[in-house]
Amino acid sequence: MLRCQNIKKCFEISKQPFKPKFKIEALKGINLSISENEIVGIVGESGSGKSTLAKILLLLAKPDEGKIFYKETEITNKKYSELTFFRKEVQAVFQDPYSSLNPRLPIIDTLTEPLKLYSKLSKRDVIQKVGEMLEKVGLSPEDMYKYPHEFSGGQRQRINIARAIILNPTVLIADEPVSSLDVSIQAQVINLFLELQRLYKFSMIFISHDLRIVRHISDKIAVMYQGKIVEFGECEKIFTHTTHPYTKSLITALPENQVDV
């Protein structure tokens, strides 16, 4: 479905003004592929490059090197106008539910925007579709006339999810979608992701720093460390046949495996 080959990305950073810049290699040759109806989880610490990878896979940032294939066509060097199909079929949910919704638009406007751009539904159908979508994500259709500030973090994340799946995408990239939510709400959102995936059968890349959540939701897991994927494989195998020391340290850091300090 979506595949990337040898992706590299550097950032130039100046630590002090007027001093020469130096390069940070954020991604050092990433190969990752995701098939249809599959959930791939990516775990790693902050700074390991997982969000950069998400941005590159969404073509929101350009890789320095490497190629991205979508349905076996290369899309890395396509023009903006040639990417409309990609933009429609690959959707994203971001970490911060507060900054990812426009505070000035009522929910209905936020949710109809993708439909206006990519579908030819009539106005009445659009409103009906928005209502249906809100019900699917566990909100009520009357909520569509409210503004983002009237919702809590968990509810906003539901709206973000509704916006992402309203066009029936083939791939959904979720970058830390639950980490800014309260524990009791996290479970609700994880359940929602699982339920919607079962219903719509989209492929999903689920990024998180919490190994337990990734294990729960994914078919395959990629462990990222300092810009590389150090381990990739079936969910259970990662736990039973751990090869990389970093993955081992992640597993031992889990509270279940911890003895009191």
Next chain:
Amino acid sequence: MLDVISLKVALFEKGFPKKLLVNDVNLNIAPATIIALVGESGSGKSLTAYSILNLMPSDNLKIINGKILFKGQNILQLNNDQLRKVRGAEIFMIPQEPLTALNPVLTVGEQIGELFKYHTNLSSKEMNERSISLLEKVKLNNPAERLKSYPHQLSGGERQRVLIAMSIALNPSLIIADEPTTALDVSIQSGILQLFSKIQSEMGKSVIIITHDFGIVRKVAQYIYVMYGGKIVEEGEKDELLNNPIHPYTIGLLKSVPSINSIPKTPLPMIKGYAEKSKHFCPFFERCDLSDAICKEEFQQVRLSEKHSVLCTKAIKC
């Protein structure tokens, strides 16, 4: 050592109390123990901590009832001069974000020195030596060099270590840490938690850790208070409470985190609804699976044992 007795904090609007954010909270903190205050955002846990230092983040928030007895004196009745002597020297608060808690235009050395300047009569040379030994205690590399760095040159974990160094600088008997590891990576978290354990076991200080993460609680705490909607809904010794939780909220919280032994792709047990102000007597009424007509009218503090009590009418039948 510290007793918080029926503390009530209200949000005022136009001079009238509008909402009770902390409702009748009682805490009892013994010397040399680590206590965890667990709850979601908005449950009033940070506000309770700020009240202990009589530091209200906003003018609209006022303590309307209660006593905070620290070593026998009521903190709420002290004047500003007396309070200044308690803050920092007797009770130290490590605020929520290590990234913003330090002053970006002062070096680490200047910020630690400030504590000594206001609370002791040390010469600047002694201050410097003390600061270096403090940074050594919290296991920062090259302490002498670190004193000259600015906060932005340190990583999140290092900044948190600097704050912990500041917290033990004046040898206070109580340290309050508000979400000390939330902004940090998992691998750095355990180092910070070990420091807190060391502060408690080797230096004999009490620590209140405010958190929403039961993983942290499991690692360091000895006694746990679970807060919901401004009330302590359950309290108890760590093992007792974690192995035998009674309140539906505590049970839900513990279960809703996927564990390493859970079956993948199955729906997680979850608490329904959102944290909203309850219209009824019990703050958890709307989200609770067990709630019925009795819960609307009353709830009871049920003491299950010396070390475990819960705020729920259903607890008796359980």
